Amino acid sequence: MTPDTEEALAETIKGAQAPLAIKGGGTRGMMIEGDTLSVSGISGISLYEPGALTIVAKAGTPLSEINAALAAENQRLAFEPMDHRVLMGTVGEPTIGGVIAANVSGPRRIQGGAARDYALGVRYVDGSGAIVKNGGRVMKNVTGYDLVKLMSGAFGTLGVLTEVALKVLPTPETQGTLLLRGLDDAQSVRAMSAAMGSPYEVSGAAHCAQIMEDGAVTALRVEGFETSVSYRLERLKELLSPICTDVTIGDAALTEWVWRSVRDAELWKDVPEDIWRISCKPSDAPMLMARSGAVGWYFDWAGGLIWVRMPPGGDLRTNLGEFDGHATLVRASDETRAVLPTFHPQKPGVAKIAAGLRARFDPRGILNANLMASV
Incomplete structure (x- = not known):
């Protein structure tokens, strides 16, 4: 089923007699x-106002189409979404x-926030077939319940998105990356924490x-005007000299490759192991990896996100035990x-709230049924 309008989608959901698997780009x-x-x-850019840093697009719009429109105005999506195709071996177009x-x-989440922080408004169809609109096209619109945030990360279990309004940002003039070599996990977290606490506006840590294939590398990205980027990279190098003395600076081309590889887990596309991701407190990252039983890992978000390679069938959650994260x-x-x-099993209180939300937004339980039942 591929409805081409919001109204047709609503009628399809309203008349559904069985669970529906919601698909975007697959x-x-x-x-x-x-x-x-x-x-x-349900595709196409509905509105783009570069001067207002706002774009509105229908949910099925390919990400490549949006990126192209933004690039023509020297703008970009601020939250740097991952492209799963390389890691997952899938085809199609992300939407x-x-x-x-x-x-x-x-x-870039560590500097500017997550995708949900740039979502200004949404339109969606809930599990009963009702069309709902929430939010607007400016950041100050906070009327009523914040369903924009609720739909961001619900994986289609509360409603099927039909349109989103997003804040966008200008593309910086250039970028560079500070590369610190030879640090262990604990030292890297110290270095990344120091960098993030500095005034030098680090946009990636x-x-x-394995990413450089010649030993451990801790990477810190800085973006902006060329003179500012050069200045901040040198200051970061000085700041981190007590932790690491083997430091080099990567240019814009190397920076592009490094952060695309980090974002998309590109170097793991052909590995045979299972792939997990952990969200946690950065300070807990080294301890969690010490008891994980993993065969490989790397840190993003200054240690707050860990990508993990586990032996096939290995239960990472059991190995980690209780921790502050998922x-x-x-x-x-x-x-x-x-x-x-x-998904990680929810704590009882959270699970009760989640079940209540699903009962309210999808009373028949037909939207991506059971996908997040154990979250």
Whole structure:
């Protein structure tokens, strides 16, 4: 089923007699029970006002189309969404609706916030087939309940997005990356924490033992005007000299490659292990990896996000035990997915609230049924 208007989508959901698997670009590789309901036919940029830093697009609009329109005006999406196709081995085109529904946010989140922080307004169809609009086209619009934030990260379980309004930002003149070599996990977190606490506006902080293929590298990105970028990189180098003396500066081209690799986990596209991601307190990252049983990992978000390679079928959550955060299974065999849920089990209080929301927005339980039942 591929309705091409919001009204047709509403009628499809209203008349559904069985669970529906909501599909955008299909690039995340999720297996969802039910009849496939694609929003790819509800596509197109509805409004773009570069002077107001605002773009409005229908949910099925390919991300590439939005990026091209923004690039023509020297603007970009601020939250740097991941492209899952390389890691997941999928095809198709990521859509803006899928990005917002999953709150897909890349390395720049540590500086500017997540995808949901740039969503100004949404239109969606709930589980009863009702068309709902919330938010607006300016940041100050806070009338009523903030359903914009609620829909961002709900993975289509509360409603099917049909249109999103987003704040965008200018593209900086240039970028550079400070590369610190030879640090262990604990030292890297110290360095990244110091950088993030500095006045030098770091827009990316990652640590990986393999990305440069010659030992551990901690990467710190700075963006802006060329003279400012050069100045801030030198100041960061001085600031971090007590932690690391083997420091180099990567130019804009190297910076582009490094952060695309970090964002998309590109170097893990052909590895045989299961892929997980952990959200946690940065200070906990080294401890969590020490007890993870993982065969490889790297830190993003200054240690607040960990990408993990686990032996096939390995239960990372059991190995980690209780911690302040959550672990999500990103890529695994069908056999492993049948045993291990994608999302981290919720605590009882949160689970009760989540169940109440689903009952309110999707009383028949037909939208991506059971996808987040164990979140």
